[in-house]
């Protein structure tokens with residue numbers, strides 16, 4: 510049987526980065542509600558970069574049921590958890606230290622394995638398997654929500670242009686020691702994991718992203734990593750961007766609504 514085609518991406522463009530914050534929070538709360546109503550929990554994957562700060566609209570928001578959140582990192586730099594390069598450190602600083610989320614529901618790297626990349630990636634994959642596989646026996650985990658950023662080179666997670674990992678179609682978690690952006694050692698979700706999520710949201714703001722965003726949305730055949738995020742049916746991809754980033758994009762915008 511043929512698989513239904515993926516839903517087209519929904520592009521929402523806001524006046525500026527600050528204006529993204531409130532709508533992003535409303536979107537996350539709605540996704541959380543639908544997930545909890547369905548299965549009593551909310552599985553979320555977070556990125557680093559500016560994303561943790563962009564989630565500030567969730568802080569102090571009584572609609573957020575933090576005790577139902579189960580958080581993983583889309584990618585992580587292989588550094589101690591209190592290192593400024595750590596995505597866990599950034600998410601803790603900007604978000605988790607300010608809300609009542611159970612610590613054991615935040616899945617960080619096993620720092621006893623920092624010297625062995627392969628073991629580290631395997632251990633993180635096992636954490637994901639513990640969370641997902643026994644429940645629905647799926648070939649790939651189905652996150653309720655994956656939140657991504659995009660680098661000026663079009664990378665997302667730690668999936669960089671031209672890298673061998675773009676072709677990884679089996680593992681859930683991969684590792685690399687040659688990231689073109691420091692630090693070189695990282696682990697990352699693979700495309701099949703990103704592309705099996707129920708909802709994937711890219712958040713991108715600023716005029717430095719203008720050329721890349723145009724290419725990703727208007728010329729996806731060029732194959733930049735961010736263009737390869739196309740959740741399989743019935744997953745839905747969203748882009749929450751600001752007008753500076755989307756200034757050159759032809760792809761149709763959709764007014765934000767829940």
Ligand SMILES: O=C(O)[C@H](O)[C@@H](O)[C@H](O)[C@H](O)COP(=O)(O)O
Pocket residue numbers: 556557558559560657658659660661666667690691714
């Ligand atoms: O080292 C990295 O891989 C980057 O820091 C990455 O994690 C970041 O999410 C993107 O580059 C987007 O960054 P901004 O969200 O800050 O634009």
